[in-house]
Amino acid sequence: MALGKEEIAKRIAKEVKNNSYVNLGIGIPTLVANYIPKGINVEFQSENGVLGMGPFPFEGEEDADLINAGKQTITTLAGASFFDSATSFGMIRGQHVDLTILGAMEVSENGDIANWKIPGKMVKGMGGAMDLVASAENIIVAMMHVNKAGESKILKKCTLPLTGVGCVKKVVTELAVLEVTSKGFKLVERAPGVSVEHIITSTEAELIIEGDVPEMVID
């Protein structure tokens, strides 16, 4: 069975290391915060100037002066701090943020990512995505393997305007976990019940497959 969005988030949550600073993008990445394993200590960074982001506020306790990068009302946890946008991107560009998790429309086998613009459609802008992908030491992409028409979004070469080049390290989709190596995508895990053949036919890029490919452990 292909995974749902919550399960993709659960699988990615297992990648988060103890005592790390993490930036979560909008969409599936935001869900990752709900599944951080017990005993793993993280501080979430929001690029509009918050470190130590907590859950949404209780009803009636929303503060217009306290939002995340998705403009949602949030809370802060003990040890949190606020800072300006230049400092925030100093944290990102200076590689003080350990892990960036973001969504994508396309990823290519050399680690290029496209996630901000579809020619001919309304362009909303890249926000902080270009700064994040250009600088983060570790980038994990959460995305759907195929689009609604069944076409692969895991490509030899991206077709959409790029957000960054050679930056993605790992991709988690509804079908598989892929690592970006110097030789291309390596298939490291498959979704429970999904065959290697199914993943191969759903992927435009070549896949490096070594021996048996284990199933993802979700829970």
Place this chain on the structure above:
Amino acid sequence: MINKIVNTVQEALQGIESGMTIMFGGFGLCGIPENSISELVKKQTSNLTCISNNAGVDNFGLGLLLQKKQIKKMISSYVGENAEFERQMLSGELEVELIPQGTLAERCRAAQAGIPAFFTPAGYGTEVAEGKEVREFNGKMHVMEHAFKADFSIVKAWKGDAAGNLVFKGSARNFNPCMCGAAKITIAEVEELVPAGTLDPNQIHIPGIFVQRIFQGEHYEKRIEQRTTRKRA
């Protein structure tokens, strides 16, 4: 102490003319200079080039200036929440320059700090880098970006004093401190204006030297774009 207080928003915005380039602090609707935006709508100042991370929503923030077609060009990183913006952009009435958010912030900070240009890895290999000088540092490619040049910078702070010192609250800080001193004249509107000596010098976020005019704003609406909550257990 050099007194920066002006008594009204009208006095604060004196000298702003059609065709100028203006920086606006804020992220989404958080920490935006509401009073100054309303006054610019009343003044009918037009043909503006606005440097702001976002462009407001249809009926609030910079969206109010868009409705009246007072903006010629927007320089932003993300503009997704505004139907009138989309209409003007697609019809060609509005020029739009989209730049990475960290580059936007640093171009403000560079202007504030007297740094004419800098190199950043953001946007290398993308259309953002087209036509720009690129250079390799430590084995990694970077793009040269320039400091902004703006006529006025309009920011919003939580508290300020007569000397122009500013204190921000929560994530309403965002681009506001970066834009102070980044234009020829910086105007700060604050929720609470206090006498000099009231704020603890240890707790000042922006020293008054970066601010030329300060006034107390009124009737802050502080709209919430995405009201997200959780249920009590």
